Amino acid sequence: MTGYASAQHSASVEGGQEPQSSSRLGLEIRAVNSRFLDLSFRLPDELRALEPALRTLLTARLKRGKVEVRAAIDVTDNQSLPTPSAPQLQRLVSLQDSIQAWLPKARELSVADVLRLCNGTSASSTDWSEIVPPLAEQAVTDLLAARAREGERLSAMLLDRIQQLRELAKTATPLVPQLVEQQRLKFLERWKEAMALGEGSVAPEAAQDRALAEATAFAIRIDVAEEVTRLGSHLDEIERLLKKGGDIGKRLDFLIQELHREANTLGSKSATLELTRISVDMKVLIEQMREQVQNIE
Template sequence: MIRSMTGYARVVAGGAEDGRSWEVRAVNHRFLEIVLHLPDSLLGIEAELRRRVAQVVKRGRVELWLRHSAQEEQPSIRINPALLAELRGAVGEIAELWDAPLPEPDPLELLRWPGVLQAREIEEIQPEALLAHLDDALQELQASRLREGSALAEIFLQKLGAMEEILQSLRVQLPGIEARLAERLERRLGDLRQQVEPGRWEQELVFYLHRQDVAEEMERLTTHLAEIRQVLQRDEAVGRRLDFLVQECNREANTLGSKAGDPQVSRAAIELKVLIEQLREQIQNVE
């Protein structure tokens, strides 16, 4: 089953009161790109995080966050009121010792005193527990991508079925198309048929019909469509292979259109190219 390159997952990594969670978002990208948004305390396991993501995702841009809503709601720094009171008391003692009034201390100057501003304490992060929850988030991401991939597969099958119907209808009409081409050639040459050497007329007719023959392109296109159906069943990253097969389909449809000597073949080639382009656009979302 194919997988989409887009997906999202969020898994709580601690208790409800802890507020810590993994958030994973995947979008389309030509290659695999992993972007980590982590606290400094987890930089030591960055390689392991990348390895675990790469085991699940083979193609796309993956962004990974460790969120901590409980800490985000708190201020990042706080004031030490006890130390601040001691500093103001010390200024008062200096005024008494000098027996001279002193101005009130500047609050901004007091903030520069070591210890007045304190950083918010952050709970120690246990990497082992976080890695286990990361695996849960990656599995949820994979399920999300599989659901989107299933929807894409339905679209692909509809487009493939429509193209196969066009080819089958055209295949049934080929004998009549060839007869009309031969009749048209005869009308154009008219009396010239009497002026050519025996056997040359038949050679020219065969050559003309061969140039207008689209059966080979139709067979190759049918083979490519069957291969796409098989690839859709593989449990692996198939986006690049599908993209290549669609390019081959487009090449055959272009040749079909350039060789078309009948309006029915021209219309069929246009319809096929429209469906192939729609298929190509959707394949850009496949891993």
Template sequence: MIRSMTAFARCDRLVKSCSLTWEIRTVNHRYLEPTLRMPDGFRSQENDFKELVRKQLSRGKVDATLRFDSEEGEQASAINVDAAMVKVLLDAQAQVAAVSPDASGLSVSQILSWPGVVKPESMDYETLFKDAAELLDEALADLVAAREREGARLVSFIEQRCNQIEDIVVLVAARREIVVDAARERLVLRIEGLDLEFDPTRLEQELAVQAQRLDVTEELDRLVIHAEELRELLQTGDAVGRRLDFLMQELNREANTLGSKSHDAETTKHSMDLKVLIEQMREQIQNIE
């Protein structure tokens, strides 16, 4: 299925006396750009976690956060103090006091807050790596499902615009003879207003040249072809965002050419309507994987 690049997923799991939580947010991006935030104890697994992301996603800016907390209600563990570091601080304090007897001493809270004094609690993170990876897989599966649901809505939106483009093509094609006849009439009236003799054959040649300049059959045909190709791409279920971007450029080029060839207010209005529809599609296609 077509996937949007904008989605959110969250998964939780209790492991032993701890809880693991993955939160993943994704937005549109030209390439796949995963960014992982996690506790230091899990840093060694960052590349493996990124590989799991690459297996599930192909485009988008991915912001994944792993939270690791002690189970609610768990008793606080004892504080491990590095006695050697405390002695270093006290020795330094004694040296300062020898130079400046009036200097205030270190309080207990200041000593405990000094970097390296309190040892981090030892934790066997390796036993949690497998659970964290499995939980990430679950979160990614939820994320993909959310991207597919949003993708289905985008497909419906774009197909509606394709139908409207084809309706406008029919209206422009129906006015083609009217536009050519009006141009013919304007040219004849202009020549007659000059009160000059003219060669009927030369006049027909000039009218034929003008009709060719006003001919938008190729532009209309290409608009229909691009709309059909757009529908086909939306049904493939592949990551087609870049190809859709290219099609938007082609559709916009044909709409611009149609407007430049227009010598009719109604056709000009239809050309502007086409540009609005194409821009609406382009904005939505920016979110397609």
């Protein structure tokens, strides 16, 4: 199922006598429809080492869907320029002296270089390893809640399609006996015409028996009672699973395939345009259900 959730965390970065900047971590989880669980991550370098832990968390709580995890770290300066601390300046001077001892032609640090390096040092000083896991847990919980709400809407749609299929099956059931009776009368009329043309060469009893046998064979050939019964049984099971909830996606996939098979068989046995129309309408509804069932976990 589709879903979206996000979580944020802000932290102040100390530098010198007072906080010089604040960092904000934004974590987003997007999920779209898929028959299997497909995870992808777009993380900054600071969080790349946490990908295995995030993958374990998502795998434990999600079963299906194409899931994308995005994270971004924004650093905002509380002052127009950072104020380097004395230890930072001493460290930069020491590094400069060491480098120039080996590379005499290396240029000295400018004020802009010092400000940039000190700002970069403070921005990367936040340890996210203790912050990201609970933040991801919160985002996954929100994602599951969003998917649960969508699941309720999908369930309502599927129950509506189930009711429509029941109505179509109810319409198809009385058509077969009517059609068999019409065909039996046609067979009798044809045999009467044949008898009249044969000038009594065929016994009336034999002609009637032959007509009834043909009508019986025709009735067996077009009988869809078994298909309608199985279709109703599958609909009952789908309705039961939807009300039960839980991890039912794969079972629904199988039942939808069975529904499609019964609707196809009903169409192949169709001897009237009305039954053909019912079969087509059933397959349209079943296809709508199939598309949505692929979204259910």
